[in-house]
Amino acid sequence: MSTLLKNGNVFTPNGFKKTNILISNSKVSLISTLDDTSFDNSIDCNGLYIVPGFADVHVHFREPGFFYKESIATGSLAAARGGYTQVCTMPNVNPAPADLKSLDVQLEIIKNDSVVHITPYATITSRGDGRSTLSKMADMADYVVGYSDDGKGVQTGELMEEAMIMAKSLDKIIVAHCEDESLLDGGYIHKGIYAENHNHKGISSESEWVQVARDVELAKKTGCKYHVCHISTKETVDIIRRAKAENVDVTCETAPHYLILCDEDLKEEGRFKMNPPLRSKEDRAELIKGIQDGTIDMIATDHAPHSQDEKSRGLQKSPFGIVGLETAFSLLYTHLVKKDIISLEKLIELMCINPRKRFPLTGSLYIENDTPADITVLDLSKKYKIDSKNFLSKGKTTPFDGEYVIGDILYTFVDGNMVYDYKNLPNYQK
Template sequence: MKTLLKNGRMISHNNEMTPVDIWIEDGIIKAIGKDFEQSGVGFDKIIDAQNGLVTPGLVDVHVHFREPGFEYKETIQTGSRSAAKGGFTTVCAMPNLNPVPDTKEKLSDIYRRIQQDAVVKVLQYAPITMDLRSDVLTDQQALKEAGAFAFTNDGVGVQTAGVMYQAMKEAAANNMAIVAHTEDESLLFGGVMHKGAVSEKLGLPGIMSATESSQIARDVLLAKETGVHYHVCHVSTKESVAVIREAKKAGIRVTAEVCPHHLILSENDIPGDIGNYKMNPPIRANEDRQALIDGLLDGTIDCIATDHAPHSREEKNQSMLKAPFGIIGSEIAFELMYTEFVETGIFTLEQVVNWMTVVPARLFNLDCGTLAIGSAADIAVFDLDETVTIADDFASKSNNTPFIGKEVKGQTLYTLVNGNVVWHKGGN
């Protein structure tokens, strides 16, 4: 099967746009250049990129697909279609499921479901401890053999330092990463949003910044002791950025991600007690938001991840006191980043693309995130010209985002996985 993707544009290292065609053969990139159509090659399929931006398929190391156990929120099928609609071709799914994939058999069952239903490449996390909340470590070697991407208790922080230390030692021995949701539950005090002026105004219990940063401070010291690759999920506070920055200076093997909603929103954007503004970690103060932007620019924060966390409309359509934490992000992450930061000159297009492709793949040694001859034809094409309004027509089962109604550029035109079109604007 020979496919030609023509009339695209690629971003060059000097942030200029270069015309490009890509010759795909049997799911592999055979050539990158121009005018292949005139070469006499008989292509079986021709895709017109319509002058769109051609990038490697986006890579997201933090999504929640809710299957098994919570299929009313999302499934592997709908979650992977949501990822494809956003231009993602490789995603890494969290293990806060029911049952938790804490044994080889349970993890293998999820991969069976992925093989059957996913339209993009899905890598599955395994938990650090049995059933997420226990202090009993999982059998990391067995889970690695079953295909575990990395180890995390995302959704809850590992509360006991000794448990985290032992998990890090084991992960280091297995050459695997520990990926941490950092949250000291003893400091939560029932909080539902950032503790600050807005939580006081709304009369809602707040979540201190130290709830996150204090556990990162603990963990980076443990990472120093063990030599493990320690990756921090969804950084949200200026104190967390400072701790990670100093840890990197000290030569500790720590990496970190940030989510679009934490880069774009601050507590001042929360108009009231609305469930769609409830996420964990919460939207913080403006000075935290600026610290996250600065952290990306200086390399303290390594990459962008969505923390795509779907919930039912009924669950989110209530007070923050009752609504679950979480926001969807797969379908709108790139267009939000392009509109909010590239169009305004805060980030370059090359930076945003790298933070969403090359860097996350490199951090976890994944064979994706680049466009190269001989590599899998995992490709995204984005429209940088047309302004559209984010509508409540998601491929996800859920719509829990406060960005509905926002005008953006950067919609996905095509997403290809192994050379096959898995998303086409207007065709899905």
């Protein structure tokens, strides 16, 4: 089966170029003229933009163990809807992938159910709790993208150093959720204006950045590749900026909600609760500077679905986590590109290029001859209203529900197969 994408604006190593793409045998060919070109299907992409499929290094698909929140099948459909062709699943599932037998459970589900490329993380510790002994890291090295206890910070420097030494010996990356539990004090939103005015317990910025500072020094000492998850504070941005200036092998991500919202936007609803929490407007401003100057390498969604019942319990009692795969590009294009904060090319760098430079992922940095046919077709003029009822994810909780955005995904191809077609969405808006 071959598909021709006609007259699209294609993201090449030399920037966007108007040309035709032939997808055949899981590969891409750029064709300037259609003479003697044979194909089975064609799509008119005039006015549309064609980019490498997005890559998200931080998602929670909840399977095995928590199928009622999300599954590999529904999570991967949500990823395809959002233009993602590669995602990396965090290991807070049951059984946690702390040894090869447990990891195999997840790998088998991925093989059978996913419509996108999924590479999982294994845990750092044997219980994924940031405190127990190391997992069977060496046994799993060939099957995972790296090691993380996401949801928990590694609580002692000694344990993190031990993990980094092992990861270094395996040429793998440590991916850290940085949170010092001794500084949490029962908090569940940012320790800032909203918490103070509404009598909520706050999570200090220090609980994040003190572990980042510790780990940067350990990465410098061990030479381990180190990546920081979902950074949210101005202090973290500064620590990572200085570490990079010292040539420490560190990268980091932030998430769309930290770039768009702050704690002043909070409402008394579970859809505004995630970890790290929405921080101050000063933190948000520094995160934006971080993506502009390259301190922040990539944007990941931290897609973390829960059931509607769980998220209906308000800020204090609902679990941490929101969904984001299906809205990330539209939100970032609307709030960052359309407002001239960053260029479209910079957004593609943050969502496509840099994740693949840092992690061993499928897909390509640019679209050119003989690259994998993992591609996404965008309509940058389409305006629509975010409606969580139409999400393909089981999770429906987003702080952006009801917001109008510009820019949408029309088609997603994985290995040359169309895994998302906007016309198949229920109630799709032309």
